[in-house]
Amino acid sequence: MAAPASADLRSLLTRPDADSAALAATYRPLFDRIAEGNPARERAREFPYDQVRWLVDAGFSRLRIPRAYGGDGASLRQLFALLAELGAADPNVAHVFRNHLAFVEDRLNSPEHPATAVWLERFRRGEFVGGGWTEANNARFTDIATRVSTDAGVTRLSGDKYYATGSLYADWLDVIGRDEDDRLITALVARDQPGVTLVDDWEGFGQQTTASGSARYRDAVVDEHGIFPAEERFAYxxxxxxxxxxxxxxxxxxxxxxxxxxxxxxxxxxxxxxxxxxxxxxxxxxxxxxxxxxxxxxxxxxxxxxxxxxxxxxxxxxxxxxxxxxxxxxxxxxxxxxxxxxxxxxxxxxxxxxxxxxxxxxxxxxxxxxxxxxxxxxxxxxxxxxxxxxxxxxxxxxxxxxxxxxxxxxxxxxx
Incomplete structure (x- = not known):
């Protein structure tokens, strides 16, 4: 499906119209497949790369996107009901989707932004977003040391993050930092590029395969369609x-x-x-x-x-x-x-x-x-x-x- 014209994006956040029975028929067989191997993956600390991809390919990552734009048109109530079902099958897989689904929700709430059509097309191609907001230090959450700067038309990001949930499964990393004017900026960074290092150093005794460890950025290039003021993120x-x-x-x-x-x-x-x-x-x-x-x-x-x-x-x-x-x-x-x-x-x-x-x-x-x-x-x-x-x-x-x-x-x- 071709990306919709920007003029059409005014109505992107529409009334949900998904049928719960149809959603269940689509995703429950996948949940069952994922559940079959969950105990063995837990014992071996085996990362569920295939399982995450099954869901993305089936459209789970696009649940909230209106059907006219390539999604299921699900309500938030339906989305979280399905996420609970997935959590029963494998809570690690379910947790991996948290940051991606939140970024999708942000784009739905900002339909007039010129980057939204670009991201809709990326979502339709099955591209996945991981997170990385919390600083890798013991300071307050509001003490953001990660810097976002632009030189010669290229925006770059440098900093260290922890709790980077879903990062190892992602094509894009959603990172928060401060720009030259000390404003909070959320920046989307391609995972597979020089300057991005993801480390599986999560030490928690639970959620062991959610890729919630460290992410390090050293002059990583920020996507031209991935720069958003943090204060404009969706209200909820x-x-x-x-x-x-x-x-x-x-x-x-x-x-x-x-x-x-x-x-x-x-x-x-x-x-x-x-x-x-x-x-x-x-x-x-x-x-x-x-x-x-x-x-x-x-x-x-x-x-x-x-x-x-x-x-x-x-x-x-x-x-x-x-x-x-x-x-x-x-x-x-x-x-x-x-x-x-x-x-x-x-x-x-x-x-x-x-x-x-x-x-x-x-x-x-x-x-x-x-x-x-x-x-x-x-x-x-x-x-x-x-x-x-x-x-x-x-x-x-x-x-x-x-x-x-x-x-x-x-x-x-x-x-």
Whole structure:
């Protein structure tokens, strides 16, 4: 499909019109294929390059793009529901898509920018975007040392980043830095060029194949269509990033529950104090699994309700209406969902072992991967700070900090 004329881009952010059943029919078979090899990849720390490419080739990276421009026309609610399903299949693969989907969302919110048509064509060709915003130091998130400078018509970028999630899978790296006037700039840099070094030095015990390690830039050339003022990023960017994490955590809760229930059904020996010689018939163990089912239900419900509030913000932008009220609502719901989803994921991935024997801790069983991944993802944005904001909002009526750029208004991008 040829790139649309720039005049047509005024209506790029359109009302979603995707059919959920059709989306499921397209992507669930891929999720099933990805799930089959997930335990083995976790054990071997094998990067899922093929699995990411399957999804990109199928169009998963273009879910939110209107169908007229080569995408599925999905709503944000549908997008994050599918991301949760992918998270249940392989949370590392799901997490890899976070930065790409956020950059796509930014282009949808900025249809009149002359670069948007270029990026739409790149997305249609299957080009993928990784991230790299957090500085590789212990300074505050707002202390950006990465520099963007232009000389003789060529813009270059130099700096060091960490938490560069998805970088090893990417064609483009979305990097934040400061220009000669000290303004925050987001710059797209081609991964495969001199001056870009990606290092697999991620040390976390979870999300081990998300390529969340270091990225180093030394006079890397910035794409001529990839320079954007950071303050112009879409208003709900921080909320989008956070919702992506919540979707993956919801997926992890589902998969841990699934694996735990299946393991209990296969157990043949119970403890002497059990209520039945057959573990699957032990009422206490049944109760434990039943309790965890309610936690998964709570996470699913929280994600569904919260992600719908992001659609309300996007709709306000589409209608050229004041987005403030919708942003406040979405921010409050995102903070509330964060505690619900994180607590559910941590409880399910940890408590499931109470229904199983010591054999469930075997590395070959792979049940530890659920807790490791959930605990790592939950640590990116400690819920204690979001709960404090909620308390101030409900007691004192203090509006929550804005849902925009995480480095301008901290909201959920950092780690």
């Amino acid at each position: 960017q921080g909320l989008f990033y956070q919702t992506a994490l919540l979707a993956v955590l919801t997926g992890i809760a589902r998969s841990a529950f699934r694996d735990g229930a299946a393991a209990l059904g296969k157990r043949t020996r119970n403890y002497p104090l059990g209520t039945n010689d057959v573990p699957a018939q032990d009422v206490l163990l049944q109760q434990r699994i039943g309790l965890l089912a309610t936690r998964v239900f709570a996470a699913d419900a929280a994600l569904d309700k919260q992600s719908a509030t992001l659609d309300a913000v996007a709709l306000a932008h589409l209608r050229d209406e004041d987005e403030h009220a919708a942003l406040v609502e979405a921010t409050v719901r995102t903070h509330e969902a964060q505690t619900v989803v994180i607590e559910a994921a941590l409880e399910v991935t940890g408590t499931v072992f109470d229904a199983l024997g010591a054999s469930a801790t075997a590395l070959s069983a792979g049940l530890d991967r659920h807790w490791r991944n959930a605990r790592t993802l939950a640590s990116h944005n400690p819920r204690v700070f979001k709960e404090r904001v909620l308390g101030d909002y409900y007691v004192n009526g203090t509006p929550p900090p804005g849902g925009s750029n995480a480095f301008l208004r901290p909201q959920g991008q950092g780690a």
